[in-house]
Amino acid sequence: MQIDKITFNDISIFHPEEESSIFHKLNFTRTVGGKEWLRRFFSEPHNDLKRILGTQHIIKTLLEHLDDWPQDITNGTILMVDKFLDYNLDPIPPSINSFNAYSYKLLHNADYAMVKYSVKHFADFMRGLQAIIQLFDTRELPAYLAFYLDRMKKLLQEKPLQQLSATRSDEKFSPQQNLYFGYHLRVHFKTELLELIDIYSRLEAWWSMAMAVKTYDLHFPQFVEQDEPYLKAEGLYHLLLQKPVAYDLVMHPNENFIFLTGANMAGKSTLIKSVGSSVFLAHMGMGVPAKSMELSLFDGLLTNINVADNIAKGESYFFNEVQRIKNTIYKINDGRKWLVLIDELFKGTNVQDAMKCSLTVIKGLIKIKNSLFILSTHLYEIGEELKQYPNIAFKYFETTVSEDQLSFSYQLKDGISNDRIGYVILRREKVVEMLEKL
Numbered sequence: 001m002q003i004d005k006i007t008f009n010d011i012s013i014f015h016p017e018e019e020s021s022i023f024h025k026l027n028f029t030r031t032v033g034g035k036e037w038l039r040r041f042f043s044e045p046h047n048d049l050k051r052i053l054g055t056q057h058i059i060k061t062l063l064e065h066l067d068d069w070p071q072d073i074t075n076g077t078i079l080m081v082d083k084f085l086d087y088n089l090d091p092i093p094p095s096i097n098s099f100n101a102y103s104y105k106l107l108h109n110a111d112y113a114m115v116k117y118s119v120k121h122f123a124d125f126m127r128g129l130q131a132i133i134q135l136f137d138t139r140e141l142p143a144y145l146a147f148y149l150d151r152m153k154k155l156l157q158e159k160p161l162q163q164l165s166a167t168r169s170d171e172k173f174s175p176q177q178n179l180y181f182g183y184h185l186r187v188h189f190k191t192e193l194l195e196l197i198d199i200y201s202r203l204e205a206w207w208s209m210a211m212a213v214k215t216y217d218l219h220f221p222q223f224v225e226q227d228e229p230y231l232k233a234e235g236l237y238h239l240l241l242q243k244p245v246a247y248d249l250v251m252h253p254n255e256n257f258i259f260l261t262g263a264n265m266a267g268k269s270t271l272i273k274s275v276g277s278s279v280f281l282a283h284m285g286m287g288v289p290a291k292s293m294e295l296s297l298f299d300g301l302l303t304n305i306n307v308a309d310n311i312a313k314g315e316s317y318f319f320n321e322v323q324r325i326k327n328t329i330y331k332i333n334d335g336r337k338w339l340v341l342i343d344e345l346f347k348g349t350n351v352q353d354a355m356k357c358s359l360t361v362i363k364g365l366i367k368i369k370n371s372l373f374i375l376s377t378h379l380y381e382i383g384e385e386l387k388q389y390p391n392i393a394f395k396y397f398e399t400t401v402s403e404d405q406l407s408f409s410y411q412l413k414d415g416i417s418n419d420r421i422g423y424v425i426l427r428r429e430k431v432v433e434m435l436e437k438l
Contacts, residue, residue, distance in 0.1 A: 055285025218287025
């Protein structure tokens, strides 16, 4: 699925402050390599159903063994293994006996200490890999998972690696054993060990995805194989909210455009980001934050949410809004299925100009039947002119005002909002009172 950097940030998949990202929330990896593979998975949502269902199958398989995942392999273990393979070590004799082992220990004391410490971490790593193989040894596995486990199993058949995988966690090695393993690991099996690290990192990224599905009670979506765009969600919510309110939503070719209204803070942006992030996770093969979801395969996801000006280039906010819309129209006019999410279009110009521009854009976008659109706006007035188009669904979030106190239900309703709460907030925050006293 095509997705650009702006969209990644708009729907908080990644974020300049990582703690505010969905990637961060769903990251349960323990190693640097696992985190990098997980980031890669997040950066490359799938564009074909076979790979999506394959990833779902892998995650479902790992869900059955989450608590059995080996604890021997830590980030320190991986870092030490990697460091030792490139460490500037005094050469170890190729043929080790008790005499030259003790000689090496005596004459190269610092290097021997490095070997001894590293071999213990190699043993932890090999035992952990062997434990993973045994977890799935008698199961029929998804193709990708089976491939990497078979490769891991083949590599661990090499004698020194096999010997290390059979050790106990409290086992002590003699100087001769330490140097025997140290020599073979560096000289004969460096390439194989780097491959094993990469395989483990990939497996850990999948394990992390399974942990996220279990921890946050995510549900796997059902994909509908059809040429027309389709999305149906029940109990959909935003993953980053502490106490989210769920939505039900249906979009299809006969109603492929949602015209969304409501006051500030009523929930428009949250709904848009909920839809975008859930469709994104679905195309990763992940579970989604919803009771259930059915959707078609989308070719791309585009957003227009957090547009910014560019002072250095002399570009105004409005100019960049126009450029983003221009880029969107260029991309989606290709006959493929896109999900397009637009939040508060044309905030960078006056109301009359914004109304005219918004109407022009909406009337153009509704001609594109192969994509789904959600557009939020404060420009309620243009809704009347759009009611003549049958493929536009009008939805809004209601705000209740009582004695200057605002109440938001966050429930999605049919129709067009008419809420005007700007002055209420100004008065409630005593700005009006402060101004009157000037």
